[in-house]
Amino acid sequence: MGDVRSMLTTYRHLVGAKIRSDWQYRTSFVRYLLSQTVVTALDLAVILVLSEVVPSLGGWNLSQVAVLYGLTTLSFGLGDLFVSQVETVATHIQLGTFDRFLLRPLPTIVQLPASEFALRRVGRSIPAIITLVVALSMAEIDWTVDRLALVPMTVVAGTIIFGAVWVVTASISFWAVGAREVANSFTYGGGFAHQHPLHVYSRWVRTLLGWILPMAFIAYVPAVHLLEAPNPLGIPSWLALTPPLVAIAAVVVARTVWRAGIRNHQSTGT
Amino acid sequence: MASTDQPAIVADHLEKTFAVRHRAGRLRRHRIEVRAVDGVSFRVDPGEMVGYLGPNGAGKSTTIKMLTGILTPSGGSLATLGLDPTRHRTELAQRIGVVFGQRTQLWWDLPLADSFELLHHVYRTDRRRHEENLGSFVELLDMSSFMLTPVRQLSLGQRMRGELTAALLHDPALVVLDEPTIGLDIVSKLAVREFLVNLNRERGTTVLLTTHDLDDVEHLCQRMMIIDHGRVIHDGGVAEFKSTYGTHRTVVVDLVDAAPPLDVLGTMVTRVDGPRQRLRFDRSTTTAAQVIAGIVEEAAISDLSIEDLVRQVYDAGG
Ligand SMILES: Nc1ncnc2c1ncn2[C@@H]1O[C@H](COP(=O)(O)OP(=O)(O)OP(=O)(O)O)[C@@H](O)[C@H]1O
Numbered sequence: 001m002g003d004v005r006s007m008l009t010t011y012r013h014l015v016g017a018k019i020r021s022d023w024q025y026r027t028s029f030v031r032y033l034l035s036q037t038v039v040t041a042l043d044l045a046v047i048l049v050l051s052e053v054v055p056s057l058g059g060w061n062l063s064q065v066a067v068l069y070g071l072t073t074l075s076f077g078l079g080d081l082f083v084s085q086v087e088t089v090a091t092h093i094q095l096g097t098f099d100r101f102l103l104r105p106l107p108t109i110v111q112l113p114a115s116e117f118a119l120r121r122v123g124r125s126i127p128a129i130i131t132l133v134v135a136l137s138m139a140e141i142d143w144t145v146d147r148l149a150l151v152p153m154t155v156v157a158g159t160i161i162f163g164a165v166w167v168v169t170a171s172i173s174f175w176a177v178g179a180r181e182v183a184n185s186f187t188y189g190g191g192f193a194h195q196h197p198l199h200v201y202s203r204w205v206r207t208l209l210g211w212i213l214p215m216a217f218i219a220y221v222p223a224v225h226l227l228e229a230p231n232p233l234g235i236p237s238w239l240a241l242t243p244p245l246v247a248i249a250a251v252v253v254a255r256t257v258w259r260a261g262i263r264n265h266q267s268t269g270t
Numbered sequence: 271m272a273s274t275d276q277p278a279i280v281a282d283h284l285e286k287t288f289a290v291r292h293r294a295g296r297l298r299r300h301r302i303e304v305r306a307v308d309g310v311s312f313r314v315d316p317g318e319m320v321g322y323l324g325p326n327g328a329g330k331s332t333t334i335k336m337l338t339g340i341l342t343p344s345g346g347s348l349a350t351l352g353l354d355p356t357r358h359r360t361e362l363a364q365r366i367g368v369v370f371g372q373r374t375q376l377w378w379d380l381p382l383a384d385s386f387e388l389l390h391h392v393y394r395t396d397r398r399r400h401e402e403n404l405g406s407f408v409e410l411l412d413m414s415s416f417m418l419t420p421v422r423q424l425s426l427g428q429r430m431r432g433e434l435t436a437a438l439l440h441d442p443a444l445v446v447l448d449e450p451t452i453g454l455d456i457v458s459k460l461a462v463r464e465f466l467v468n469l470n471r472e473r474g475t476t477v478l479l480t481t482h483d484l485d486d487v488e489h490l491c492q493r494m495m496i497i498d499h500g501r502v503i504h505d506g507g508v509a510e511f512k513s514t515y516g517t518h519r520t521v522v523v524d525l526v527d528a529a530p531p532l533d534v535l536g537t538m539v540t541r542v543d544g545p546r547q548r549l550r551f552d553r554s555t556t557t558a559a560q561v562i563a564g565i566v567e568e569a570a571i572s573d574l575s576i577e578d579l580v581r582q583v584y585d586a587g588g
């Protein structure tokens with residue numbers, strides 16, 4: 001416990017150092033923050049327009065879709081804020097600067113996101129929070145204690161699952177430096193697909209994204225239970241509780257892959 | 271755990287092979303293996319100061335990266351401070367200090383002082399001990415004038431003093447330095463050397479360093495290991511090295527002006543660079559005094575250098 005606390009303290013200091021460094025380039029900081037907020041807000045607008053045109057997307061009404069959207073985007077945004085910086089490992093390996101992290105008495109998986117923390121990425125989460133809160137209040141949810149607990153649980157588990165996917169895809173760099181673009185399209189692509197009800201997709205896409213990739217658990221399965229929404233796939237409600245379990249499994253996998261990557265780390269000449 | 275007698279480093283038939291892909295033709299790719307470290311064995315005891323030498327590409331940095339846990343060895347066994355560096359990397363990091371002269375450990379955009387403060391948190395050092403160490407390093411390395419300067423604005427010499435401090439604030443039992451004096455002017459170089467000697471003497475810190483500056487080794491180390499093509503080709507005392515390989519010595523003569531090669535009995539001019547000439551002689555038949563007597567009227571003589579001796583060993587080993 002004391003160990004985790006002191007690690008959090010160190011994390012906080014590293015993040016603070018990065019924010020102070022970034023602040024020296026503050027115009028680009030503000031520009032990025034604004035553009036991220038606008039982009040995410042536009043995403044939302046697209047969903048709204050779509051839902052106007054197609055009044056019920058796979059049998060879900062607007063506020064239900066918005067809940068799904070909010071849950072997913074918030075998880076994605078938080079993962080983006082706290083974990084996505086692991087993708088900088090590719091650049092660090094290429095420049096030889098990754099070695100520095102390996103020389104410090106702290107797991108690289110904690111150091112890297114902390115040292116590359118980008119406050120401007122908050123821009124993704126702000127509209128997501130607003131959407132989620134508004135949508136939840138409009139969705140006529142029958143609030144019980146377990147449904148109430150489901151919301152933060154889903155967001156936290158979702159953040160962890162997205163984070164784990166990021167770690168796994170970033171790990172590719174240990175074997176093939178320069179593969180960053182591949183990793184990127186994978187995570188960002190996954191994030192977008194999950195903002196729509198799963199069953200409107202064709203069968204194979206559903207199999208791929210829904211069951212092969214554990215990301216389905218981030219929002220769809222809990223949302224079915226939370227909203228008592230149409231459930232043509234017949235997902236049992238107890239499955240709504242699986243996100244934390246999936247998150248734990250995802251962490252185990254991510255940790256294993258990352259460690260294998262570090263063992264395969266080739267460093268650079270000099 | 272009593273670790274006073276435990277060796278600082280034990281390497282046993284250590285190996286590292288890199289797979290390098292080469293383009294051969296339009297589509298074909300060759301995979302060739304580079305044996306960067308090829309069966310290196312040695313042991314470093316606590317309190318030793320060892321120079322690790324070798325020509326470019328010999329495998330020095332690769333060895334150091336394995337010792338510190340950055341690279342996983344391809345073969346052999348390795349214990350640094352009694353720990354397997356691959357399996358106990360973070361634990362080991364707490365107990366060793368590492369400087370890569372070509373790289374920085376510091377936070378580029380922040381004042382130097384901020385890096386030290388951050389390292390206090392990263393290594394979770396005792397606050398009072400941290401202040402004590404920092405105070406003494408700032409004084410010894412004369413850093414007070416640039417503590418508030420952002421690292422990216424520091425001169426190389428200033429930055430290197432910062433790097434040394436950063437590697438030592440957590441009282442490591444072993445420091446590993448890869449080219450700590452690279453690119454430094456004479457003043458900074460002397461400051462770094464004096465500091466390392468002092469560290470080794472006062473705190474008993476074990477030091478392993480690589481350098482291409484043989485003066486560093488002469489001033490700092492009792493022992494030197496020479497590696498070439500991934501193999502150790504010499505391991506022994508610096509003084510002993512000079513007498514073993516030193517059957518021939520070179521006298522460097524700086525004349526006032528360029529001149530034809532000097533003709534001194536028992537010597538041979540091996541190189542002429544403008545006014546500088548190198549005269550080689552066999553120690554067993556001619557004494558330095560005799561050579562000097564032969565040229566003393568016309569020239570000034572610089573110090574005996576071991577650089578040429580090392581070149582002889584490279585030639586023999588390669
Ligand atoms: N990451 C790497 N990938 C492929 N080959 C490498 C890598 N690092 C080192 N090598 C090769 O391994 C050999 C040893 O390199 P190393 O950096 O250990 O030499 P060194 O003794 O430190 O040389 P220098 O004095 O130039 O610093 C060289 O042939 C080098 O090209």
Ligand SMILES: [Mg+2]
Nearest residue numbers: 270330331332
């Ligand atoms: Mg090197």
